[in-house]
Amino acid sequence: MKILGISGSPRLQGTHYLVNYSLNYLKEKGAETKYFTVHKKTINFCRHCDYCIKKKEGCVFKDDMEEVYKGLEWADGIIIGTPVYQGTITGQLKTxxxxxxxxxxxxPDILRGKVGMGIAVGGDRNGGQEVALRTIHDFYMINEIFPVGGGSFGAxxxxxFxxxxxxxxxxxxxxEGLRVLRKTLNKFYKALKMLKTM
Ligand SMILES: Cc1cc2nc3c(=O)[nH]c(=O)nc-3n(C[C@H](O)[C@H](O)[C@H](O)COP(=O)(O)O)c2cc1C
Structure with a gap:
């Protein structure tokens, strides 16, 4: 089971800690893990030049996204963590x-059938964490990745956070955030196991 963790925070603080906490939690269950943070990385904005559509050779930019592309291709499961900025994900993660x-x-089928989950960290108790999670889930759905939540009654x-x-x-x-994270990680792990044995 191969898991890629992505932190969408420009800092090595809360989100960085939580994505690594998640990877270590799954490592103890036998998963192989890789980590990517946007901290100090160069990730150019998509400029809608359509090079990727016309050439089908990847992006016109050769920057730190190369590591993300390789990681996404390698992974069975993806964990994306983000701080909440202006009620949703960070600009770095959106890019x-x-x-x-x-x-x-x-x-086109590169991400099909993988499993994904999200972690959202706000400075306020109700700062937009659920909107941020839904944005991460939308990204998964658009790219044919199965989004996994934490299940009813608590997560x-x-x-x-x-x-x-x-x-x-x-x-x-x-x-409470850590309890909900562990519950979500258990669901994520179960979903991955189910898909691997199908
Ligand atoms: C530009 C900016 C916008 C922010 N907007 C929100 C917000 O809308 N809601 C919220 O709860 N916290 C907001 N915060 C606070 C961060 O989400 C919070 O400090 C978070 O824990 C940072 O995560 P990190 O430690 O992983 O960097 C904002 C912070 C910044 C820098």
Whole structure:
């Protein structure tokens, strides 16, 4: 079972900690993992030049997305974490998602049948975490990845955190968030196992 974790935070704080917490949790169950953070990476905006559609050779830009493309192709499961910015995902993560158009244009079935889950970290208790999760789930659906939530009675759409703007320290203090994250990770792991044995 191969899992790629992506952090959409420009910092190595709460989201970075939580995506790595998730990868370590699944490593203990026997998964192989890779991690990518947008921190200090160069990811150009998609400029809708349609090079990827016309050439079917990937993106016209050769930047840090090369690592993401390789990781997405390699993975069976994808965990995307994001801080909440202006009520939704970060601009860095949105740019990364936009750039995946080139990957799918080159290989249309590349992401089909993989499994994905999300983690959203807000400074406020109700700061837009669910909107951010839904944006991550939309990305999965558009790219034929099965989105997995945490299940009813407690975890619902997936893992949401209230960092109180205290970065890593803040998410570590959010015990309810960590409980919901573990519940979501267990569902994600089960879904991956189901798909692998089909
Ligand atoms: C530009 C910007 C916009 C933000 N907008 C929101 C918001 O809409 N809702 C919210 O709850 N927190 C918001 N925050 C706070 C971050 O989501 C919060 O501090 C988060 O824990 C940062 O995650 P990180 O530690 O992984 O970087 C914003 C922070 C920044 C820098």
């Amino acid at each position: 990364l998602m936009d750039r995946c158009r080139a990957l799918v244009a080159k290989k 619902n759409l997936g893992a949401t 209230w960092s109180k703007d205290k970065g890593e320290e803040g998410v570590k203090e959010d015990e």
